[in-house]
Amino acid sequence: MSSGKTAAPTMDDIATEAGVSQMTVSRVMRGAGKTSDDVRVRVEKAARKLGYVQNKLASALREETTSLVAVVLPTLKNRVFSEVLNGLNETLISKRILPVFGVSEYSLQREEEIVRELLAWRPRGIVLPGLEHTDATRAAIRASGVRVAEVMDIDGTPMSAAFGISQEAAGRATARYMLEKGYRRFGYIGSQGGRDLRAVKRFSGFCAVVREAGAQMVLNRVITGPSSMVEGRRAMAEVLARSDAPEALYFSNDDLAAGGIMHCLSNGIDIPGQVALAGFNGLSFLEALPIRLTTIETPRLEMGRRAALSVTSSATAQDGSQEPVVADLGFRLVPGDSC
């Protein structure tokens, strides 16, 4: 039984089959140059017959540019990044560009290794989370000459273009809202052991406003692992068990905060009477909860889309020593019933 498990067919194979030169096959495949109808039909038929699939390794090597975009995500355990990835993918695929990706697990060191790995594929562009990177990461990207976009955050100086929101301002806006509602004794519940630098910025914005107002932060509880409703519920239980529990809690994101709400629902604790809560992200599932969480809505899909366009469009001048572009995509404080 002569299995067809030989090497994949090349343009040469098709050329032979169709009785033309390999170059003509190349032209037909790309729809480039002029080809007679007769030849085109024969080539297409031969290609279909042999099950030809272009070898992008070869074409990319020759053309010195790929249809790949590198994407680094801090984690896959948080749906926020799935949403950014979704925005990226949507836009990329419409241009027939594929995403290659890596996960940094919120470690800049890990990010550096992953960036190196990704750059080896000579992607057309690279998308990074946040504005903080090691010098080596920046150097490698600069040296490679690929286009860069940084997403999520705009508090800092982008390498080239940033698409996000001011995390610090989001923290401040939340604090102002809670202060207006009359709360004075605040607590914070965070995750990722402080490695999530965007969360740290929100926290510091929040604290600054609280301090300026003469109110106080009486508690700071940051769990080690990733955020989740379960961890949020657990942390809430611990915090409320203390004799000096704060009157209002700022959670580093909606998942943790929703867990806090669940603890209260299960234990007959009145929100916001006994304790007030606020989150961050504006995830859509909040709309399904019995108590609406006050949160900050962020344009995550849009961050992905804009970043994809940025690293992909030829129009913009990322080439020269242009000024970095900072696109503030804006957030919106969504008042709920939780504070």
Next chain:
Amino acid sequence: MSSGKTAAPTMDDIATEAGVSQMTVSRVMRGAGKTSDDVRVRVEKAARKLGYVQNKLASALREETTSLVAVVLPTLKNRVFSEVLNGLNETLISKRILPVFGVSEYSLQREEEIVRELLAWRPRGIVLPGLEHTDATRAAIRASGVRVAEVMDIDGTPMSAAFGISQEAAGRATARYMLEKGYRRFGYIGSQGGRDLRAVKRFSGFCAVVREAGAQMVLNRVITGPSSMVEGRRAMAEVLARSDAPEALYFSNDDLAAGGIMHCLSNGIDIPGQVALAGFNGLSFLEALPIRLTTIETPRLEMGRRAALSVTSSATAQDGSQEPVVADLGFRLVPGDSC
């Protein structure tokens, strides 16, 4: 100002800089063959100085194998697939393999296009969701000779290796459990307009058991879009507003079911007194809810891990015309308070 924005340095550049031949650079970089300490040090220094990054397009073309694995996901809007992706990525990155991916949006036609696009990169393997694919998809994969793994489902014949659970059996197990609890009039709430073939299999298993028991399905509500808590809550409200509402509802997944729970919590509807619910997936956030949902726990990370190993390890014989491998990773019905 002579900007360094020239082409990325090649091994030739390093060779010149270090005063050796390009081949020696290649050897040092790969740690292959014997090289004197002196030469190695010089080459490494030169490489660092010039910011050298390997060009995998060239090495892969030459070696006729890449360190890329192609991954197709039905959607990024459901965290179940982020988890599978996480398992895949974890395992791949430990072997310095990068995932390239595409999203099919639950369309087999779309999947076919994406597979073609992915195969052009000559990945070492490809991971597909489910066992249903177009003939053209199967043919393209077979012709390319890449290793395949199919995840999530084992009800059918895999191309080569499947890592999942019996979706049909999961549906049947849920029905048996609910029947044991005494419910007789059932309803179903699904999503993705029936394009999620795994959900369809669960539903048909569920229905079969209900029918065999002489009980009945009195309602079948499948929404068009993706599943979400919000949609689940909305559907629950609609269903309970009917005069002929069922006593027990089977949801195609936990997100929808959790939305149903939220509707009941908000409206003082007793679970399971007035209505019973069951879900599917066993997402961890269920543990945070005030009412525990009866659901089926599935090993999603493990599916990703096993699939990654399968397409990646040289040991297994995917090459020949071996029998397909079916790995039933098993599910577990987790009894809750909801039925």
Next chain:
DNA sequence: CTGTTAGCGCCTTCAT
């Protein structure tokens, strides 16, 4: 231990 030669599959350039 190090260098030379050849070629992976494709596309650019230059003929015809």
Next chain:
DNA sequence: ATGAAGGCGCTAACAG
């Protein structure tokens, strides 16, 4: 409208 030559950057195979 089609073909021939050459090379993208790398590594296998063979010399020395």
